[in-house]
């Protein structure tokens with residue numbers, strides 16, 4: 013017997029405002045055609061001026077709790093992945109805790125940029141396996157529209173806002189790769205690559221800053237590192253690429269998603285793709301894709317999923333889990 017962190021609920025929330033690529037043609041030297049062919053993105057959602065990351069996170073969490081048939085006080089901990097929290101402190105997670113009406117347990121944020129949800133899920137799994145929590149709400153929520161340089165066509169057309177959430181619950185498994193829940197994890201970072209993707213501001217430098225990216229360099233690292241981390245996680249679970257029902261990748265660029273699947277020998281009809289509708293929502297992209305994938309009827313109980321992401325740091329990783 014072995015403790016496992018099993019997904020018992022999933023939900024998401026997207027802000028109302030949808031911005032198609034054509035909107036950018038009005039203010040930038042760009043085209044719908046370029047954005048579509050270079051990134052796969054067709055539209056993205058942007059938060060309203062008075063809507064914050066913790067608002068999006070709260071709605072996603074409520075939807076995940078509803079899906080699980082649970083209420084806030086059934087939850088022992090909230091782990092929220094974001095790089096765009098409402099305030100410098102307190103954490104967005106504690107704001108969500110209050111908004112949900114959760115009067116016990118604990119909540120904190122995790123920051124690993126676009127890989128944030130993988131790191132948050134790993135953290136939540138560790139809390140469950142170490143006996144510190146029985147049920148954990150794991151959220152990815154972002155308002156990257158707040159850190160865009162709207163004059164930089166190479167970045168501002170790529171990102172969007174949104175949130176997704178999972179409820180993880182401790183259940184007993186057999187200790188085999190047939191168990192439901194998180195089976196294996198691979199996390200990595202390499203701070204030498206800071207300059208490839210960063211925000212040129214922050215609390216300690218006394219500004220908010222804007223996202224800066226050497227896109228083609230990040231692209232190269234992504235294709236090389238994502239298939240490797242996914243295969244490492246699968247190998248640790250005693251599985252291989254042929255066992256995968258769904259790759260649920262971070263949704264940054266359709267060409268990275270296709271390149272990773274090709275390297276892994278997994279056909280695209282076994283990859284959940286939402287980048288066309290959401291753009292890159294950083295730490296929110298994986299839980300959004302899991303939620304939409306379930307809604308579409310793609311992801312079913314018992315499916316073997318490998319989820320992978322890379323972003324600023326660089327930080328990257330993958331998780332093998334059975335739904």
Ligand code: UT7
Pocket residue numbers: 041042043046047050051126165166167169226227228229230231234264265268292294322323324
């Ligand atoms: O989630 C975190 C991880 N982030 C990522 O995974 C993003 C990784 N990178 C990418 O997705 C791609 O590198 C981009 C979509 C950002 C760019 O695609 P690319 O094929 O790597 O293009 P590039 O950066 O090499 O740029 C090609 C050309 C450049 O023009 P020149 O120098 O060849 O004349 C750019 O100036 O495309 C130009 N360009 C644009 N043209 C029209 C850059 N942005 C735009 C634009 N519209 N919006």
